[in-house]
Amino acid sequence: MTVARFWRKIPQRYNMIGTKCQTCGRHFFPPRTFCPDCRRTGKIVDHKFRGMGTIVTYTVIHTANEQFEAFTPYVLAIVQLDEGPRMTTQIVCRPDEVKIGMRVKSAFRRIATDGESGIIHYGTKFVPINQT
């Protein structure tokens, strides 16, 4: 991924800045600039997500794309954020720890490296919330 392409989405990737439709209250992550429900009557504003959510489903990746080969096995999941939207993300935990329904929170982490001398991609992963 080129520098400009990565840099353009830093607010979303680092800080979970999405959007919200003020007309209907629906949240969007990743951000949308057009509300599918309200269409032209929608009013879209930025929204910072709290980064709390629940695992809907998951897998453990054993065979990865080139950029992720060094990280296998790793846990990939779909997380439903408390505000409503779902996102695909890695979960920072052992493969045998992950469960459907597990509560997780966002964390700033390294995602991948573009080859040996390329830029390092940072972004959001999720970590389990310790439940006592």
Added chain:
Amino acid sequence: MRDVAVIGIGCTTFGEKWESSFRDLFVEAGALALEDAQLAGEKIDAMYVGNMSAGRFVEQEHIGALIADYAGLATHHIPSTRVEAACASGGLAFRQAVIAVASGMEDIVVAAGVEKMTDVEPGASTDTLTGAADREWEGFVGATFPGLYAMIANDYMHRYPLTREQLAQVAVKNHFNGARNPIAQFQQEISVDTVLKSTLVADPLRLFDCSPITDGAAAVIVAPFERAREFTDTPIKVLASAQASDTITLHDRRDISTLDATVIAGKRALKIARCIHKDIDLVEVHDCFSIAEICAIEDLGFCKKGEAGKLTSDGITALNGDLPVNTSGGLKACGHPVGATGIKQVYEIVQQLRGEADRRQIDGAEIGMTHNVGGTGATVAVHIFGRI
């Protein structure tokens, strides 16, 4: 709208075809289809070709013109158009050809599909296929295609009865069929044990749950039904063509384990064809992964959600069952050259309805269905065919 018929079919063998280039593949499939229709190339009015990613696989774009040129038709200047919808590219190319003929714009139209996938390293081909999902919000964070379907499998198995063995039986059944198909990439039967002992790719999916990387091309020729008997004694009528779309990401779907685009396209197709499920004698579904065949059978409405595992283990979907699914061997055993798959499904159904499927023949097959999926379900094409 005019009725449309398939008057000719052709397909290369599928596999790791080191000796064949991208253009060798589609020229071979096209020549076979023309020969089958006993048609001279200069009679062709237009071409549509399904291709996902020649740009990344062989660094070639502008596929429409290239194919018309190497089909020997450059001096005829026919319209030739590439159609892209990831793994549904072939199904959509076929639909465009049907629309062209049905509308009256063209008479003799070729619908082809081609993919040359083995000229890049396996890591690069996996990465290219990830482009069928959302690159920014799925691929970027480490999702792979097997990984996305594995998340469907885990969601499904959390909610519905489906055992790991039943999932394996999908692949066992498709290899059994592939062993009876001379164009199939894998013509060996396997056991449940073969699947369960194969390498983990994305838990719970193992290597033998996944369709392979394949080179291949397929081509079919469509014409107005009223003219079909000029070319063939066994025209196969296109009873319905339907297409639907959905969110590009898996995580934005209404239901992770239901492909709504399949549900919608399937219902539309049955309505257009004026058919009910019991009328369908066989179906080619998009089994890019074993779990995808389970979801497809249910989402097309052949049984309720949660029942396809039992349908599979009871042998209902086998060659000798009440609803044979993927008689070609499916994507799993026949192979999955992504742009060609949708056309190969038509090739298989036409062979079956003509009674030319040899050791895979379903006796008395009169109506067949194809189901072609792009990505994790963002595009779906469903077609229904009848022997008239």
